[in-house]
Amino acid sequence: MNSTSKKLANICEVDRISDLPDSLLIAILALLPIKPAVRTCILSKRWRPLCESLPNLDFTDGRNPGIHFIDFVDKFLMRRPNNLKIAKFLLECYRGDYYRDRVNEWIMNALGRDLKEMHLFFGSQTCMNWSKIYFDMCTSVEVLLLSGKISVEIRENVTLSRLRVLGFDHVTISSYESIGKLLLNCPVLEDLIIVDCEWLTGNSLSICGPVLKRLSCCLISYDEVLRTLIDTPRLENLKIGCYTGGDNDILFKLNLPFLKIAEIDIWDEMGKGVDCVFGLLKQINHVKILTLPDSTVEILSLAYDDNGHYEFPPFHNLTELVINVNECFHETLLDDFLQNSPNLESLKFPQGLVSSCFHESFRSSWGWSQSRVPKCLSTHLKTVYIRTFHGIYDELAFVKCLLAYGSALRYVAIEISNLSIDAEAWQELLNLQSELTTCKLKIIDKNETCSLLLVYHKVYEVNFL
Structure with a gap:
C-alpha cells in the first residue's frame, strides 16, 4: 500500500461526525x-x-398500532429527562381508543416542557376531549392545531398569550359563541383556521383579532340561522367558505384596509346564497387577488338566470382573478367582472373554459364587440392561463377575442387536454402562435408537468405548518 492509500485509509477510520458538539x-x-x-x-x-x-417529536400509529406504539412514545417522551424541553409535538392516532389514558399523559407531559408547537389528529371512533386543563397548560404554546375526532371544550377565562397560529379542523366545538370568547384572549394571534367543524350550540360566531393576518374559515350550517361577524382590522389573507341550507349573514365590522388575497367559496342548497355572495363581494371589493370556486360561480350565474338585479361592485384594485367555470356559468358573468376590474393584470381559468360535464354550456357570446371591450384588456391585462383546453369552437373563439383585443397581453398559456396534434384546433393554435409579435402564446401538453408548474400556481394557500 502506497503512502497515499495509507492516508486515505486513516481518514476513513476517523469518525469526524461523532466528534461534532x-x-x-x-x-x-x-x-x-x-x-x-x-x-x-x-x-x-x-x-x-x-x-x-x-426537540421535535412526531408520532403516528398508522403502521405500528397497539402496545408497540405505546412503548415507542413512552421511550422518547415519558422517560425523557425532566429538564429537556420540547419544541414541537405531533401526535396522529388512528386507534386512540386503544390507549386513551396514555394519550392524556403524553399531551400533559409535552405541554409541561415549554412546548412551542402542538399538532394533534385523532381518527378513532370516539372523541378525545380537549378540556380546559389543556388550555390552561398552553402558556408557552405558539402553534396549536387540532384535527379529527376531538371535542373542544372552551370555557371562560382561557388565555393563550403567546399563541400565533390556531387551527380547528373537523373537530367538535362546544358552541359558536365560545370561539369569540377564546379569541379575545389570544392577543398575538396571526393565523386562524376553522374548517368543517361540528358545533353543539349557538347561532352567532364572532371572529376577532387585533393582529390577525390570515383567516381560513369554512362553516357548515344546513338548518340553523348563523350570523358571522369578522372583526379583524389587520387581515391580509381571507379564505371564507360556507356550506348552507339556511339563512347566513357574514359581515365585516371594518372594510379590511390591508386585505390583499381572498377566496369566496359558498355552497347553497336552498337558493339563499345569492345575497350572501354579493354582500361579501361588496365588502371586499378592494382586494388585489380574488379566487372564485365553481360553487360561488354557480350562485352568481343563477342570479343572472333568475333575472336578479344585483349591482356588480367595482374592483379597482384587483390585479389577479382566478375563476372556475361550471355547467351553470352565465355568458355575461366574466364580462361584468372584467368591465368592473379596470386594472386587472392576470386572469386564470384553473378548470378550463368549459365545464367538464357540459361543453355546450360555454357561450360564444363570451367574445366582446368592439364597442364594449373591457378596459383592462387594452391597458393592463398581461397574462392569461387556461387549463384543460378541449379545442372546441367556443374555446377557440374566446382565445381569438383575447388576442384580438388584448393589446396589453404579453403571455398566454394554454394546457391542452386530450387533443391530438393533428386536430384542427391544435393547428389553429399553432397558426395564432406564429402570427403573434408582442404576445407569447405557449401551448402545453397536459403531460408536460414540469412546464405546467412554471406557468400555473395556486393563488391562495395558508401554510399553518
Whole structure:
C-alpha cells in the first residue's frame, strides 16, 4: 500500500461526525423524521442520548398500532429527562381508543416542557376531549392545531398569550359563541383556521383579532340561522367558505384596509346564497387577488338566470382573478367582472373554459364587440392561463377575442387536454402562435408537468405548518 492509500485509509477510520458538539448533532437529527433519527442509536453509545434529546417529536400509529406504539412514545417522551424541553409535538392516532389514558399523559407531559408547537389528529371512533386543563397548560404554546375526532371544550377565562397560529379542523366545538370568547384572549394571534367543524350550540360566531393576518374559515350550517361577524382590522389573507341550507349573514365590522388575497367559496342548497355572495363581494371589493370556486360561480350565474338585479361592485384594485367555470356559468358573468376590474393584470381559468360535464354550456357570446371591450384588456391585462383546453369552437373563439383585443397581453398559456396534434384546433393554435409579435402564446401538453408548474400556481394557500 502506497503512502497515499495509507492516508486515505486513516481518514476513513476517523469518525469526524461523532466528534461534532451535541448541539450541532441534535440540530442535524431534528431535520429527519423521528424513526430514521432513532435508527442512529445503533451507530454507537455516543448517539443514544442524542436521540432522546430531539426537540421535535412526531408520532403516528398508522403502521405500528397497539402496545408497540405505546412503548415507542413512552421511550422518547415519558422517560425523557425532566429538564429537556420540547419544541414541537405531533401526535396522529388512528386507534386512540386503544390507549386513551396514555394519550392524556403524553399531551400533559409535552405541554409541561415549554412546548412551542402542538399538532394533534385523532381518527378513532370516539372523541378525545380537549378540556380546559389543556388550555390552561398552553402558556408557552405558539402553534396549536387540532384535527379529527376531538371535542373542544372552551370555557371562560382561557388565555393563550403567546399563541400565533390556531387551527380547528373537523373537530367538535362546544358552541359558536365560545370561539369569540377564546379569541379575545389570544392577543398575538396571526393565523386562524376553522374548517368543517361540528358545533353543539349557538347561532352567532364572532371572529376577532387585533393582529390577525390570515383567516381560513369554512362553516357548515344546513338548518340553523348563523350570523358571522369578522372583526379583524389587520387581515391580509381571507379564505371564507360556507356550506348552507339556511339563512347566513357574514359581515365585516371594518372594510379590511390591508386585505390583499381572498377566496369566496359558498355552497347553497336552498337558493339563499345569492345575497350572501354579493354582500361579501361588496365588502371586499378592494382586494388585489380574488379566487372564485365553481360553487360561488354557480350562485352568481343563477342570479343572472333568475333575472336578479344585483349591482356588480367595482374592483379597482384587483390585479389577479382566478375563476372556475361550471355547467351553470352565465355568458355575461366574466364580462361584468372584467368591465368592473379596470386594472386587472392576470386572469386564470384553473378548470378550463368549459365545464367538464357540459361543453355546450360555454357561450360564444363570451367574445366582446368592439364597442364594449373591457378596459383592462387594452391597458393592463398581461397574462392569461387556461387549463384543460378541449379545442372546441367556443374555446377557440374566446382565445381569438383575447388576442384580438388584448393589446396589453404579453403571455398566454394554454394546457391542452386530450387533443391530438393533428386536430384542427391544435393547428389553429399553432397558426395564432406564429402570427403573434408582442404576445407569447405557449401551448402545453397536459403531460408536460414540469412546464405546467412554471406557468400555473395556486393563488391562495395558508401554510399553518
